[in-house]
Amino acid sequence: MPRPVQYNVNVKAMENPIGLVEAPEGAAGQGFFATKLSDVVGLARKNSIWPLPFATSCCGIEFMALMGAHYDLARFGSERVSFSPRQCDLLMVMGTIAKKMAPVVKQVYLQMAEPRWVLAMGACACSGGIFDSYPVLQGIDQIIPVDVYVPGCPPRPEAVLDGFMKVQELVGKEDLRRRNTEQYKNLLESYGIQ
Amino acid sequence: MTNQQIQQKLTGKFGEQLTSWEEPYGMLTFSSSKDLNLKVLQFLYDDPELKFQFLTDITAVHYPANLGNELAVVYHLHNLVENIRIRFKVFTDIKMPDVFSATALYSSANWMERETYDFYGVNFVGHPNLKRILNVDDMDYFPMRKEYPLEDQSRIDKDDEMFGRGNPPNLAHN
Numbered sequence: 546m547p548r549p550v551q552y553n554v555n556v557k558a559m560e561n562p563i564g565l566v567e568a569p570e571g572a573a574g575q576g577f578f579a580t581k582l583s584d585v586v587g588l589a590r591k592n593s594i595w596p597l598p599f600a601t602s603c604c605g606i607e608f609m610a611l612m613g614a615h616y617d618l619a620r621f622g623s624e625r626v627s628f629s630p631r632q633c634d635l636l637m638v639m640g641t642i643a644k645k646m647a648p649v650v651k652q653v654y655l656q657m658a659e660p661r662w663v664l665a666m667g668a669c670a671c672s673g674g675i676f677d678s679y680p681v682l683q684g685i686d687q688i689i690p691v692d693v694y695v696p697g698c699p700p701r702p703e704a705v706l707d708g709f710m711k712v713q714e715l716v717g718k719e720d721l722r723r724r725n726t727e728q729y730k731n732l733l734e735s736y737g738i739q
Numbered sequence: 740m741t742n743q744q745i746q747q748k749l750t751g752k753f754g755e756q757l758t759s760w761e762e763p764y765g766m767l768t769f770s771s772s773k774d775l776n777l778k779v780l781q782f783l784y785d786d787p788e789l790k791f792q793f794l795t796d797i798t799a800v801h802y803p804a805n806l807g808n809e810l811a812v813v814y815h816l817h818n819l820v821e822n823i824r825i826r827f828k829v830f831t832d833i834k835m836p837d838v839f840s841a842t843a844l845y846s847s848a849n850w851m852e853r854e855t856y857d858f859y860g861v862n863f864v865g866h867p868n869l870k871r872i873l874n875v876d877d878m879d880y881f882p883m884r885k886e887y888p889l890e891d892q893s894r895i896d897k898d899d900e901m902f903g904r905g906n907p908p909n910l911a912h913n
Contacts, residue, residue, distance in 0.1 A: 679874075679882045679887070680874060
């Protein structure tokens with residue numbers, strides 16, 4: 546019950562008191578529920594993505610707003626921002642990556658355990674942005690595979706949320722065997738990753 | 740101590756070997772041949788009145804039109820006692836950009852000369868560890884020389900028309 550001050554006296558019921566995710570499609574009966582394993586795993590994964598913020602410049606400031614109370618990435622099960630790559634599922638690269646920084650980004654990516662996803666935030670991480678010049682990596686997809694690109698200079702937190710929801714969609718629908726496929730191996734091979 | 744006194748002291752020691760005296764915005768500036776750079780710096784350092792014992796900066800400038808003397812190495816010196824700054828330049832041929840290293844005199848020259856080497860390719864003779872300091876190690880050119888286009892030429896996905904660079908035929912597929 547809020548403090549009964551003059552302008553804050555009406556008690557409002559929440560539309561959904563506790564936010565629950567939708568159950569996947571399946572056969573339900575008395576005392577059992579049968580569905581695909583990949584759906585359940587996808588459901589669990591996509592609602593507890595641990596991001597690793599790799600913030601190098603102004604997009605990192607925008608990310609701080611995203612993590613704050615107003616935009617609140619925690620609503621998506623991602624309040625646990627980790628700074629250890631080994632615990633993370635999503636590498637969020639935010640900001641200009643200089644060519645000298647490229648091996649560091651790649652090493653962080655290599656240290657992450659499969660399954661792992663990458664989100665490139667902002668024009669610089671996506672394409673080098675305005676820095677069409679000798680010291681700047683022209684997009685992080687030169688060194689690591691990227692799942693979702695969020696354009697903008699810098700993008701608003703809403704845009705990053707949209708990108709994050711795109712990542713959730715990918716995570717939720719991913720086939721459990723995808724990381725073992727020939728196609729995925731070829732993709733990593735093209736980046737020189739075993 | 741005024742600029743005139745500094746100039747008199749220097750010409751008293753080195754005579755006509757120091758040239759191009761000027762005072763842009765009140766800062767005394769002069770040049771010498773590149774073989775003389777350490778002697779001049781040592782004199783500026785040791786002289787009990789001049790005492791230019793702080794090396795503010797070393798950088799270089801590329802003048803492509805200045806044939807035979809394309810690269811200028813610029814020393815910015817500071818007398819901390821009297822708070823006077825001077826600027827000293829030596830010019831070198833870009834085909835043989837060897838300049839004596841000032842690291843024995845000023846320890847701070849170490850990183851500055853590495854940076855100048857990194858961006859302009861000035862070969863500082865006598866430097867203890869002359870390798871790249873800011874750019875990637877496998878870079879095989881000196882990016883601040885005016886020999887290269889400003890943009891990254893490895894890019895193939897940028898449409899030149901969108902960047903106001905005309906309409907080159909080889910990028911018509913965009």
